[in-house]
Amino acid sequence: MTMLDKSHKHVNCQTCGARKTSLFANNCENDVALVDEQKSCAFYKKNQPLFIENSFPRGVFCLNQGKVKIFARGDEGKEQIIHIAKEGEIIGFRAMFSGEPYKVSASTLEECNICFIGKEDFLNMIETNATLRNGIMKELSKELGDRAIFITNMAQKSVRERLAFALLILGDVYDKEEINLTREDLANFVGTATETLIRLLKDFKEEGIIEIHTRKLEIINKDKLLHLAGK
Amino acid sequence: MTMLDKSHKHVNCQTCGARKTSLFANNCENDVALVDEQKSCAFYKKNQPLFIENSFPRGVFCLNQGKVKIFARGDEGKEQIIHIAKEGEIIGFRAMFSGEPYKVSASTLEECNICFIGKEDFLNMIETNATLRNGIMKELSKELGDRAIFITNMAQKSVRERLAFALLILGDVYDKEEINLTREDLANFVGTATETLIRLLKDFKEEGIIEIHTRKLEIINKDKLLHLAGK
DNA sequence: AGTAAAAAATGATATTAATCAGCTTTAAAA
DNA sequence: TTTTAAAGCTGATTAATATCATTTTTTACT
Incomplete structure (x- = not known):
């Protein structure tokens, strides 16, 4: 110890x-x-x-x-x-x-x-x-x-697009588990303010892209995310 | 040939x-x-x-x-x-x-x-x-x-700060020569719109930070740039 | 040198996203 | 289990920057 x-x-x-x-x-x-x-x-x-x-x-x-x-x-x-x-x-x-x-x-x-x-x-x-x-x-x-792609995303994509991109990455990282990050950490990954991130998560939820289980996030429409992220 | x-x-x-x-x-x-x-x-x-x-x-x-x-x-x-x-x-x-x-x-x-x-x-x-x-x-x-620093700059600094940062880098790259890039290339390095970049260059010129010789740029106050870039 | 094309510059407007302030829910600690 | 703190959420406002339209200047070409 x-x-x-x-x-x-x-x-x-x-x-x-x-x-x-x-x-x-x-x-x-x-x-x-x-x-x-x-x-x-x-x-x-x-x-x-x-x-x-x-x-x-x-x-x-x-x-x-x-x-x-x-x-x-x-x-x-x-x-x-x-x-x-x-x-x-x-x-x-x-x-x-x-x-x-x-x-x-x-x-x-x-x-x-x-x-x-x-x-x-x-x-x-x-x-x-x-x-x-x-x-x-x-x-x-x-x-x-x-990181070259990351830089380009930060420079050229909207916060909404970057969030989609981030969720796709996190989907892989958390694999079968649900994404488990504070809103602040997620905002700091996307590169935005926490309030903005929260509002966008709500949008994504209403659009049937994710489900929110208090702090954990579940991706329920990966195709939509791929489309949003521009791939 | x-x-x-x-x-x-x-x-x-x-x-x-x-x-x-x-x-x-x-x-x-x-x-x-x-x-x-x-x-x-x-x-x-x-x-x-x-x-x-x-x-x-x-x-x-x-x-x-x-x-x-x-x-x-x-x-x-x-x-x-x-x-x-x-x-x-x-x-x-x-x-x-x-x-x-x-x-x-x-x-x-x-x-x-x-x-x-x-x-x-x-x-x-x-x-x-x-x-x-x-x-x-x-x-x-x-x-x-x-590139980790680059990403952080893109996410958290204003265009004005990023321009200062970019000019410092370019000052080293072009060494004794004057910085010689199109406005578009410079905007694409800073990660902003060409119009925004042009306006900021004008500001920098008026603030005595740079001199503009048509397309070539000369840094005349590096300390101010360092301060602006937040270092 | 004269013309065409590209680059630079300017102004007006629209939009995105940050900031600020307050409120609610969830989690942690006493 | 009550209290406190942290995290999450909402609304209003402001500020930064993109976009669009147009003009001027510079560069390249014949």
Whole structure:
């Protein structure tokens, strides 16, 4: 039990449920065993930070269970959510290579199980394991492409269109579950004011696109969303 | 002389002016000689495309001289400029690793000298030359961080603030030269309507922040811009 | 140099979305 | 279980910026 109230349980890489979808997926048993030795795992409560903007990275986080928001803060401290990570994702590896401090913060959105791999160990693996390295490079590249689209959406789409787009992304992130975010977080993902977001959610509900179960959202007409988002 | 009107001159890597600032900078003479063999160089006129969105990459471009805009198109075909590359930059390497088609287009903003290195050759070098590879990974990572900030700016800053921010970036890109972009391109970089941009430029001029020499812009009060951009 | 086309600039108007203020419901804590 | 706080919601108003229409200037072409 640490000061941050994380209870350290052991999560075994060989049997980790996230492994099949993770970047570590294609590594041979040998390497997985190696990761297993080097990592430390922890249970995180809701709304706990993994790292914050402008600090220097000590390693990467492997999200075993739960959701984590990745966000930047604007000049007035308002959060802009860049990405919502789900189980299986590696978080914070960008700053391993850039030589810069973090440009974003990461914080849990719900209870999470997260493993930590130190910078040295991680970079060693990247250096020696070409498969893992290529996976990481592929991921960096994909995200870079996604962000070009994100920027274009922010610049050219209306809030309504962006909300549709955001809900489609969140539909994938939350998969079979219902989307479970505060209105404020959702607004900070879409890039709008909370009040505006609430009004639009109501519209979407009245148009039969979503159902609202207090704070949880259920998509009931994905086609309409796709059409609205302009795809 | 090709159909695309590029006259093929030989540009020598060993003596290339861009080399000192390029990712290829730290490579030993051996590797530079290798690049020299594998590349083909061409002269590009203004407004020629290097590649377009959704097509598949055949290699990377090394910008020897000139400026190139990297942009995505929104649903209505409007360009959103993501980045303006200057001499020394390698263009289009993201798509080498992602396995996806290009998510952005690239087009010259002025007369350019550009070398091309085929995918096979490039990936070979990445695989065998750790220094180059690390440089590329660093670059991917830096850009990813920059884009998080870009997204946040688009979401939270006013057009006026974004213009200030854009001019600061362009001040670096154009270095000692004056900023030389059409109003439309500048608007598409800031993410606003051309008319709005023109009005704001006038304001900036009246406030003694910039000088307008027909289409070229000169920054005369960088401190004010820094303050306006919120840094 | 003279003409056509593209880019830049201006004015008027419309629209979107932010802001402000107050109210209600839900969740958390004592 | 009562109280308090946080989150969610609603309405009115304002401000920022897009859009549309037109004119002027600059650039490119013959």
